[in-house]
Amino acid sequence: MVESPADSAMIVGRLDRLPRWPYSRSLLWIVGAGYFFGFFDVVNIGFALPVISKQFHITAAVAASAISIGLVGYIIGSYLNSTISDLYGRRLSLTLSVALFTVGSLLSTFSPNLLWLDIFRFITGMGIGAEIASVTTYLGELSPAPLRGRYTGWATTFAYTGFSVVPFIALALVPHFSWGWRALLLVGAIGGVTITLLRRNIPESPRWLLSKSRTAEAEKIVEQAENFLRQRSAVPLPAIVPAKEAVAAKGYPTQALFSAPYFSRLLLFVVIWFVYYVANYAWLTLAPSLFVSRGYSLTSTIGYLVVSGIGFFVGALGSALLGDRFERKWFILLVTVVFGLSLLLIGLFPSPTVIMVLGFIASVTIGLMVPLLYALTAEHFPTRARATGVALTDGLGHIGGALAPVFVLSAVAVGGFTQGFVVMAIACGVTALLLPFTIKATKRNLETVTEHWNA
Numbered sequence: 001m002v003e004s005p006a007d008s009a010m011i012v013g014r015l016d017r018l019p020r021w022p023y024s025r026s027l028l029w030i031v032g033a034g035y036f037f038g039f040f041d042v043v044n045i046g047f048a049l050p051v052i053s054k055q056f057h058i059t060a061a062v063a064a065s066a067i068s069i070g071l072v073g074y075i076i077g078s079y080l081n082s083t084i085s086d087l088y089g090r091r092l093s094l095t096l097s098v099a100l101f102t103v104g105s106l107l108s109t110f111s112p113n114l115l116w117l118d119i120f121r122f123i124t125g126m127g128i129g130a131e132i133a134s135v136t137t138y139l140g141e142l143s144p145a146p147l148r149g150r151y152t153g154w155a156t157t158f159a160y161t162g163f164s165v166v167p168f169i170a171l172a173l174v175p176h177f178s179w180g181w182r183a184l185l186l187v188g189a190i191g192g193v194t195i196t197l198l199r200r201n202i203p204e205s206p207r208w209l210l211s212k213s214r215t216a217e218a219e220k221i222v223e224q225a226e227n228f229l230r231q232r233s234a235v236p237l238p239a240i241v242p243a244k245e246a247v248a249a250k251g252y253p254t255q256a257l258f259s260a261p262y263f264s265r266l267l268l269f270v271v272i273w274f275v276y277y278v279a280n281y282a283w284l285t286l287a288p289s290l291f292v293s294r295g296y297s298l299t300s301t302i303g304y305l306v307v308s309g310i311g312f313f314v315g316a317l318g319s320a321l322l323g324d325r326f327e328r329k330w331f332i333l334l335v336t337v338v339f340g341l342s343l344l345l346i347g348l349f350p351s352p353t354v355i356m357v358l359g360f361i362a363s364v365t366i367g368l369m370v371p372l373l374y375a376l377t378a379e380h381f382p383t384r385a386r387a388t389g390v391a392l393t394d395g396l397g398h399i400g401g402a403l404a405p406v407f408v409l410s411a412v413a414v415g416g417f418t419q420g421f422v423v424m425a426i427a428c429g430v431t432a433l434l435l436p437f438t439i440k441a442t443k444r445n446l447e448t449v450t451e452h453w454n455a
Contacts, residue, residue, distance in 0.1 A: 008210040013242040016145040022225035032158030034195040038131040040162035041188040046285035047170035048181035064405040069118040070125035071402035075395040077126025082133045082391030086253035090138045090205045101127025102192030109186040133391040136374040141207040149323025156371030160312035167306040211383045256385040265380040273397020278427040281401035282408045308359025315367020333435040339365035340428025347421020379441035382450045
């Protein structure tokens with residue numbers, strides 16, 4: 001039964017008042033599984049590089065181009081797919097993203113040399129960038145306002161499970177078989193095929209439908225969500241509080257981001273993501289090579305990172321449980337400081353115990369911070385250009401990730417192993433200094449915090 005007039009503000013209000021997740025759990029599994037394989041493909045290349053450099057007869061620094069090229073693909077794929085998302089819908093973009101990184105991973109498996117590996121990692125990167133922007137936008141719009149952080153966190157728990165299992169699979173394959181690194185890259189492609197097919201039946205974002213004046217379709221999805229909860233609980237749904245009405249989508253999505261207040265928000269988050277990704281990607285992709293250069297064997301290094309990698313899952317689980325309990329911007333700032341201190345201490349005291357314990361803490365902070373920072377980023381942009389806003393800030397921010405090997409390996413070449421970790425810690429410090437300039441958006445209606453100056 002329709003409880004109120006079918007105007008867009010009332011429909012969004014009906015969605016935001018829902019007290020629990022109003023869709024099937026299978027939706028989270030389908031979206032989360034794509035995230036799992038996407039994030040699996042982010043870090044698997046780091047464990048493959050020590051062997052790739054030997055087999056292709058190149059230095060570790062040259063082999064690291066596969067990381068940088070993949071991140072360039074991330075930037076381009078994220079922007080192109082997010083434009084498709086804002087123009088043609090979230091469902092289409094979610095399918096395209098998985099298809100891209102699946103094809104890229106499959107082709108990377110058969111790379112005959114570094115040139116072809118770089119080309120195929122570029123394609124993989126396009127899909128990963130597209131996936132991250134798509135999932136962040138989709139879940140943020142689909143979730144009721146009080147639950148945005150929680151369910152972005154639950155989806156990212158799948159993602160960081162992908163991070164966590166890479167060291168285990170790498171340990172079983174890479175040191176023992178000449179083709180082990182190829183099998184490691186193939187794993188991401190196998191899972192992606194299934195996820196691409198499953199995503200065809202997920203619901204469209206009602207907020208996106210409303211931005212396109214497709215009111216009846218949006219109301220049908222929200223009504224189904226309301227009925228889903230009514231069937232599972234005898235407690236009446238809370239009263240409806242009409243939301244602020246969003247501005248209708250007009251023109252090219254990027255144009256909306258060059259007007260006030262979005263342009264300043266765009267610049268702020270580009271810089272935040274840039275400096276954070278210097279530390280993040282240096283730890284995620286260069287740690288195996290850095291520890292090997294320190295004198296540890298590849299098997300020992302992967303073993304240490306198996307232990308520390310469990311922290312990704314723990315952190316992501318924590319983001320799901322804590323994501324809406326504290327104001328996100330301040331919680332993220334605290335976690336960033338802990339990340340920086342952990343990296344600094346690893347660089348100063350790189351014993352096996354320190355690497356495993358503080359590496360675990362560093363991985364926990366990544367699992368905690370990234371999903372919440374994605375949620376915070378999405379909360380700064382309007383529905384008509386939200387996917388594009390996330391893609392541009394996160395995508396351009398990945399230039400920091402692409403340059404991380406240059407910054408960190410140059411520092412190592414000049415000052416030694418410790419200096420590389422000092423660079424990572426400094427990047428965390430700069431990130432922490434920028435976070436106070438973001439807005440407070442936790443548990444608030446998306447239209448309120450994105451469409452009005454005084455949010």
